[in-house]
Amino acid sequence: MPTKIISYDVKPTKLIPNSPKPLLLYKGCFLRDGKVDAALAFDTFHKNGWDTQWVVTYGHYQRSHYHAATHEAMVVMSGPGRIRWGTADFGDDPERHTYGTASEDGALYTDVEVGDVFVIPAGVTHKSYDFNAPNPDPIQLAGAGGHAIHSDDPAKFVKEVKISGFTMMGVYPRGMTWGWSEGGDHDGKYESVWNVPNPRLDPVLGGDGGINKSWKNQHAIL
Incomplete structure (x- = not known):
């Protein structure tokens, strides 16, 4: 169980839909002896209908992006690192x-800690990076794609995957897959992103709280 839940209201910008649903940060999840129990995290997400699709070690840079057709959750397996939320990048x-x-x-900035879980509504833009990374770009640890x-x-x-630096594991509601959208991609179509249905269960808390409380005015997937 998280030690604390923090809610952030990330409002739309001229280029990013963000969401009327809050971004949620669950502190202190899946910790044993100061480390994330990856097997416990994987099993909890799977039980609640969220499937792991990637494990990534972040570099110095990542383009700001959002997922227009699915919600997402990410657990911080090692750190430190930083995530910028809510705003678009300019230029290359x-x-x-x-x-x-x-x-x-x-922008909203969060400096992450091991055991942080972010539950991200569709449309909320984010970019994850590590000031101290030895590599410029993120490294996918779980296979291409x-x-x-x-x-x-x-x-x-x-x-068993070996992690270092700032590494997160990403999960999505079962049957969903992520796409990559950047600033301006949904100009005039924000409603289509905001109306992505809720999953039935919260990735960490199942049917007890979490998105079932904070996102309760939206329809669940049937």
Whole structure:
């Protein structure tokens, strides 16, 4: 169980739909002896109908993006790291749009800790990066594409994968897969993103709280 749940209201911008549903941060999840029990996290997500699709170690840069057709959850397996929420990048220079001023104003920043779980509504933009990373770009640890764990035993893979730096595991409601959208891609179509149905169960808490409380005015998937 999380030690605390923090809710963030991430409002739309001129380029990003974000969401009327809050971004949720669950603190202190799946911890044993100060580390994330990856097998426990995997099993909990799976039991609640959310499937693991990637494990990524972040680099110095990532483009700001959102998922227009699915909600997402991410658990911080190792850190530290930082995530910027809610705003679009300008241009193609990663140094300028990550560490400079080539992005929309008004971003939310979170400095992550091991055991943080973010439950992200469709449309909320995010970019994850590590000031101290040895590599510029994210490294996919679970196979090319990031849409599934490429192993005969995904639970065993997640339990045994070697992690370092700022690494997260990403999960999605069963049957959903993520797409990549950037600023301006849904100009005039924000409602279509906001109306992505809720999953039946929260990825961490199941039917008891979480999105079932904070997102309760939206329809569940039948």
